Amino acid sequence: MDQRVRRLGMVAALVGLLVLGAVYGTSQWKDEPGSPGAPLPGGVPVGRSSPDAQVVEAIRRVGPAVVKVSTELAGPADELLAPPLGFKLQGQGSGIVIDDQGHILTNQHVVEDAQTITVQFPDGHSFPAVLLGADPWADLAVLKVEADKLPQAPLGDSDRLVVGQSVIAIGNPVGFDYSVTAGIISALGRDVEIDPARHLFLENMIQTDAAINPGNSGGPLVDLEGRVIGVTTAVVRTLEGVVAEGLGFAVPINHALDLARQIIERGKTLRLGVLGGTLTPEIRDLIAQEFGQEITVSRGAYITQVMPDSPAERAGLRPGDVVVGIDGDQIEAMEELRDAVVAAGFGGQLTLEVARGAQRVKVEVALE
Numbered sequence: 008m009d010q011r012v013r014r015l016g017m018v019a020a021l022v023g024l025l026v027l028g029a030v031y032g033t034s035q036w037k038d039e040p041g042s043p044g045a046p047l048p049g050g051v052p053v054g055r056s057s058p059d060a061q062v063v064e065a066i067r068r069v070g071p072a073v074v075k076v077s078t079e080l081a082g083p084a085d086e087l088l089a090p091p092l093g094f095k096l097q098g099q100g101s102g103i104v105i106d107d108q109g110h111i112l113t114n115q116h117v118v119e120d121a122q123t124i125t126v127q128f129p130d131g132h133s134f135p136a137v138l139l140g141a142d143p144w145a146d147l148a149v150l151k152v153e154a155d156k157l158p159q160a161p162l163g164d165s166d167r168l169v170v171g172q173s174v175i176a177i178g179n180p181v182g183f184d185y186s187v188t189a190g191i192i193s194a195l196g197r198d199v200e201i202d203p204a205r206h207l208f209l210e211n212m213i214q215t216d217a218a219i220n221p222g223n224s225g226g227p228l229v230d231l232e233g234r235v236i237g238v239t240t241a242v243v244r245t246l247e248g249v250v251a252e253g254l255g256f257a258v259p260i261n262h263a264l265d266l267a268r269q270i271i272e273r274g275k276t277l278r279l280g281v282l283g284g285t286l287t288p289e290i291r292d293l294i295a296q297e298f299g300q301e302i303t304v305s306r307g308a309y310i311t312q313v314m315p316d317s318p319a320e321r322a323g324l325r326p327g328d329v330v331v332g333i334d335g336d337q338i339e340a341m342e343e344l345r346d347a348v349v350a351a352g353f354g355g356q357l358t359l360e361v362a363r364g365a366q367r368v369k370v371e372v373a374l375e
Contacts, residue, residue, distance in 0.1 A: 061173075061231040062173075062175060062189060062231065064233060065175055065229055065230070065231050065232065065233035066175065066177065066187055066229075066233070067233070068161055068232075068233030068234075069160050069161060069177065069227060069229050069233050069234070069235060070129060070177060070185070071128070071129060071130070071158035072103060072104040072157075072158040072159055072160035073101060073102070073103060073129070073160070073177045073178070073185065073226055073227060074101065074102045074103075074104065074111060074126040074127060074128055075099065075100075075101060075102075075126065075127045075179045075184055075185075076099065076100045076101060076102045076111075076113050076117055076118065076124065076125075076126055076136075076150070076225060077097065077098070077099050077124070077125045077126075077127065078097065078098040078099070078100075078117070078118055078121035078122075078123065078124050078125075079097055079098075079121065079122050079123045080097075080098065080120050080121055080122060098117065098121070099117075099179060099222050100113060100114060100116075100117030100118075100178075100179070100222060100223075100224040100225045100226075101113065101117075101177070101178035101179050101222065101223060101224060101225045101226030101227075101239075102117075102126060102150060102225045102226070103160050103225070103226065103227045103235060103238065104157050104158060104159050104160055105159070105160060105162065105264065105267065106159060107157070107159055108151075109151055109152045109153060109154055109157060110139075110149055110150070110151055110267070110271060111126060111136065111149070111150040111151070111152065112147065112148075112149060112150075112225070112238060112263060112264075112267055113147075113148050113149075113150060113224075113225030113238075114146050114147065114148065114224045114225040114238070114240055115141040115142065115143050115145075115146045115147055115148045116143075116146055116224065117148070117224050117225045118138055118141070118148050118150070119141075119143075121138070123135070124136040124137070124138060124150060126150065126152055128157075128158070129185050132154075134152040134153070134154050135152070136150040136151060136152045137150065137151050137152075138150055139151050139270055139271060139274065140270035140271075140273075140274045140275055140276075141270070142266050142270070142275075142276040142278075144278065144282075144314075145209065145258060145262070145263070145266055145276070146209060146240050146241070146258070147238065147258060147263055147266050147267065147270075148225075148270075149267050149270045149271060160227060160235050161232075161233055161234045161235065162234060162235050162260060162264065163230055163232070163234030163235055163236040163260060164234075164236070164260075164261065165213070165236045165237060165259035165260045165261045165262070166259075166261055168192055168195060168213065168230075168236060168259075169192070170191075170192050170193065170194060170195060171191055171192065172191060172192050172230065172231075173189065173190070173191055173230070173231050174189070174190060174191060174192055174215055174217055174228050174229060174230060174231075174236070174237075175187060175188070175189050175217065175228070175229040175230075175231075176188045176189075176190070176215070176217040176218070176219055176223060176226065176227070176228055176229070176239055176255070176257075177226050177227055177229060178219075178222060178223035178224070178225070178226030178227075178239060179222040179223070179226070180218075180219075180220035180221060180222040180223045183222075186223075188217045188218040188219070189217055190215050190216040190217030190218070190255075191215065191216060191217075192213060192214070192215055193214040193215055193216050193254075194213075194214040195211075195213060195214070196211050196212075197211075197212045197213070197214045197256060198210050198211070198212065198284075199212050199241055199256050208282065209240065209241065209256065209258065211259065211262065212240070212241075212256040212257065212258065212259075213228060213236070213237045213256065213257040213258075213259055214254065214255070214256055215228060215255045215256070215257065216254075216255065217255060218255070219239050219241075219255035219256075223239050224239060224240060224241075225238060225239070225240075226238075226239050227239070228257040235260050236257075236259070236260050237257030237258055237259055237260055237263075238257055238258045238260065238263050239255065239256075239257045240256055240257055240258055241255070241256045273353065277348065277349065277352065277353055277374065278314070278317065278318075278348075279317070279318055279319050279344070279345075279348045279372065279374070280313060280314035280317020280318050280319035280320060281310045281311075281312065281313055281314065281317075281319045281324060282310070282311050282312040282313075282314075283308060283309045283310040283311045283312070283341060284308075284309055284311070284341050285306075285307075285308065285309070285339070285340040285341045285342070286302070286304070286305065286306055286307045286308070286309040286329055287305070287306065288305040288306075290309070291304075291305055294309075300327060301364075302327075302329060302362070303362055303364070303365055304329050304331055304362045306331070306339040306340075307329040307330055307331040307338065307339060307340075307362065308329065308330040308331075308338060308340065308341040308343065308344040309328075309329050309341070310324060310325070310326055310327065310328045310329070310330070311326055311327075312326055313325060313326060318372050318373060318374050318375055319372065321373070322359075322370050322371060322372040322373070323370055324359075324361070324370055324372075325363065327363070327364075328361045328362070328363050329361065329362040329363075330344050330359050330360070330361055331360050331361070331362050331367075332359065332360030333347045333357055333358070333359055333360070334347075334357060334358050335358070348374065351374055352374070353374060353375065354373075354374065354375070355373075355374045356371065356372065356373055356374070357371075357372045357374070358370070358371055358372075359371075359372060
């Protein structure tokens with residue numbers, strides 16, 4: 008058991024390193040019996056300031072803007088199972104109406120490879136949706152429906168969250184449509200591996216113990232004021248063979264909305280196209296011990312993977328590179344590289360100083 012614990016510590020250390028570089032029938036959200044002062048089912052009184060009343064009011068505020076996202080994907084042709092043209096595979100998730108233009112925020116993995124997308128509101132109305140764009144590195148996508156007077160979710164400020172505050176998750180888990188779970192914020196700023204095969208991590212996530220299950224994906228994480236503060240994305244079931252419970256994660260809404268605006272305006276998000284993390288002396292030694300790579304600097308933005316057909320790949324960046332300077336200024340963290348990319352914007356140029364083995368090289372990056 009001691010060896011497993013040590014191994015988990017090593018995995019946690021590497022997870023801390025490997026983060027993304029950016030580089031509406033009858034409505035189920037009725038006013039009764041949850042009106043302040045009215046009894047809840049079972050005769051429990053609800054005062055205006057009681058925790059129960061806060062939860063009920065929060066659900067009433069945001070619930071009408073939470074949709075069920077249903078997809079159809081093309082399945083393989085099999086003469087025993089389907090006509091020659093193949094059959095349809097169905098998927099389901101959740102989404103959030105974020106404005107009065109019919110834009111809906113959801114997870115990229117909910118709509119990935121979908122041939123058709125339909126969104127259904129708690130009142131039973133359904134609309135076809137089109138995919139405007141997606142960012143797999145944040146697991147976010149934006150849908151668009153053509154409809155008037157859609158309910159719109161109140162949006163909060165994820166930069167003001169604190170550990171321990173109460174939150175609510177709303178979604179459509181495993182066929183139980185429009186379900187609600189509650190919990191607290193367990194941690195902030197978590198980095199979570201979601202695709203080991205691609206070394207794909209989500210960065211700066213909200214961790215919560217509110218129950219999240221398949222079908223919740225893309226739904227809102229909500230504060231007690233009824234404001235969306237995150238987009239539920241992932242849940243960890245096991246880690247290195249150890250069963251885990253109460254480990255759910257959400258993309259902070261501020262980050263999600265920033266990426267959504269980019270998708271709405273440009274059809275894509277601004278990315279340098281690297282995976283990696285902040286290099287420290289301890290992580291440098293860990294990399295040398297685990298992978299045998301000698302690194303000649305102790306701080307910088309360490310690159311573990313370069314995305315195909317990205318600005319980083321076209322500029323010649325490589326896995327194992329450490330970015331130590333940008334436009335003549337020294338940097339020590341991946342966050343500084345990400346901030347520089349954001350500041351440069353679409354069409355911007357960056358000159359990166361890179362430690363590559365024993366060499367120092369200049370790399371010119373054109374952002375798109």
